[in-house]
Amino acid sequence: MHYFSCVATKLHCEGVSVEALARKHGTPLYIYSQSTLSHHFKKLDTAFAPVEHLICYSVKANANLAILRTLAGLGSGFDIVSGGELQRVIAAGGEPGKCVFAGVGKTEEEITFALQRGIYCFNVESEPELARLNRVAARLKKTAPVAVRANPDVAAGTHAKITTGTYENKFGIACEKVEGVYERASRLKHLRLRGLQMHIGSQITTVEPFEQAVARLAPLALRLKDRHGIEFFSAGGGLGIVYQPALESGAAKWWETAAAADILTSQRYAARLLPLVKPLGLRLLLEPGRFIVGNAGILVTRVEYVKRTGKKNFVIVDAAMNDLIRPAFYEAYHEIVPVVRRRSQSLATDVVGPICESSDCFCKDRILPRVEEGEYLALLSAGAYGSAMSSTYNGRPLAAEVLVNGNRAAVVRERQLVAALWAGEKIAPWLK
Numbered sequence: 001m002h003y004f005s006c007v008a009t010k011l012h013c014e015g016v017s018v019e020a021l022a023r024k025h026g027t028p029l030y031i032y033s034q035s036t037l038s039h040h041f042k043k044l045d046t047a048f049a050p051v052e053h054l055i056c057y058s059v060k061a062n063a064n065l066a067i068l069r070t071l072a073g074l075g076s077g078f079d080i081v082s083g084g085e086l087q088r089v090i091a092a093g094g095e096p097g098k099c100v101f102a103g104v105g106k107t108e109e110e111i112t113f114a115l116q117r118g119i120y121c122f123n124v125e126s127e128p129e130l131a132r133l134n135r136v137a138a139r140l141k142k143t144a145p146v147a148v149r150a151n152p153d154v155a156a157g158t159h160a161k162i163t164t165g166t167y168e169n170k171f172g173i174a175c176e177k178v179e180g181v182y183e184r185a186s187r188l189k190h191l192r193l194r195g196l197q198m199h200i201g202s203q204i205t206t207v208e209p210f211e212q213a214v215a216r217l218a219p220l221a222l223r224l225k226d227r228h229g230i231e232f233f234s235a236g237g238g239l240g241i242v243y244q245p246a247l248e249s250g251a252a253k254w255w256e257t258a259a260a261a262d263i264l265t266s267q268r269y270a271a272r273l274l275p276l277v278k279p280l281g282l283r284l285l286l287e288p289g290r291f292i293v294g295n296a297g298i299l300v301t302r303v304e305y306v307k308r309t310g311k312k313n314f315v316i317v318d319a320a321m322n323d324l325i326r327p328a329f330y331e332a333y334h335e336i337v338p339v340v341r342r343r344s345q346s347l348a349t350d351v352v353g354p355i356c357e358s359s360d361c362f363c364k365d366r367i368l369p370r371v372e373e374g375e376y377l378a379l380l381s382a383g384a385y386g387s388a389m390s391s392t393y394n395g396r397p398l399a400a401e402v403l404v405n406g407n408r409a410a411v412v413r414e415r416q417l418v419a420a421l422w423a424g425e426k427i428a429p430w431l432k
């Protein structure tokens with residue numbers, strides 16, 4: 001579900017023309033729909049109303065302050081993975097008391113900062129981390145709230161680079177070992193055993209892996225509640241979205257499907273998980289990132305050149321893998337549509353960026369409408385792990401970002417200035 005649609009021949013984000021935004025702010029340009037964001041959050045929140053719960057939006061998916069502020073305003077908590085993300089949440093007006101801190105490599109500085117700010121819980125990935133948390137908390141004369149990330153050894157059926165819940169991965173502690181870890185942790189005076197957490201991967205499009213993992217951990221959660229008084233269970237994030245509606249739902253084209261069928265809907269996810277989590281009598285935490293923001297954003301790019309070689313039709317655009325790395329990194333699919341539809345024939349097209357890497361390619365031999373220099377294309381469902389994973393490779397400044405709400409649009413990230421690319425660099429004195 002999203003609020004991007006085609007009005008006559010022009011792609012709109014809510015009530016605003018995408019072409020007008022591209023002309024005004026330049027390209028590459030990320031455009032986010034606030035209504036889509038809110039819709040996803042509220043849908044999930046409502047679906048879990050039967051249990052006490054907290055949605056902790058996963059900041060890594062898209063950390064723009066305007067996105068965080070929107071979600072904080074809806075009552076969201078946040079799943080963070082660094083001190084930097086905690087600072088962002090605070091800068092956006094989010095509450096540290098609703099933050100859970102994940103990640104295998106938390107530094108002493110990050111732990112100190114998070115303890116001073118009073119976060120809700122540290123999701124712990126190893127026993128050495130528990131020892132470090134206890135030591136830092138003792139130094140600060142505080143108690144660190146902790147939950148162990150239990151690895152349920154469930155294959156999530158997603159891309160290998162975003163699978164996290166099997167014993168092949170660096171994440172979490174094997175579920176058979178978790179009780180022993182809590183026993184030992186209960187002897188550390190500066191820890192409070194607050195919960196149990198899991199996260200099995202990302203872009204999971206069926207409910208079965210979640211169900212399997214929760215079912216595996218539920219008896220453990222009950223025993224930890226009885227023995228150590230834990231108060232929450234976190235089912236993590238990982239809910240997938242539709243990137244290819246034409247294939248996955250039989251819908252004709254993305255812009256024609258107002259409700260681009262979510263395969264994994266909030267209702268379906270809740271209907272299958274609630275019977276497992278309700279009997280636990282624990283507060284439920286969820287950590288979705290992509291599910292909230294993925295379909296709420298697009299990346300708009302301008303066609304710079306059309307290069308027809310006889311064998312190939314290359315459309316060379318001004319966005320590149322530094323702006324959206326998912327296709328190069330995960331072979332991810334993003335639907336690509338012209339921002340203004342013309343009557344033109346379709347042909348097999350490679351849409352490529354200007355970066356000097358063969359992997360700087362958004363699609364290969366995809367049947368797309370013929371486009372010409374100066375036209376705009378939109379890469380859809382680019383709200384999650386798009387701008388958040390962007391870089392300045394090849395001396396390319398970070399793209400501008402715009403948030404739309406109804407008929408209003410505001411720049412929520414200025415296009416980076418080229419001079420900012422080397423702002424922190426210095427010529428060594430002996431080179432002067």
Ligand SMILES: Cc1ncc(COP(=O)(O)O)c(C=O)c1O
Nearest residue numbers: 058199202237238287288289290
């Ligand atoms: C611990 C944890 N929680 C939540 C998420 C969010 O995942 P997603 O964006 O797929 O919901 C991640 C992603 O890697 C994660 O590692």
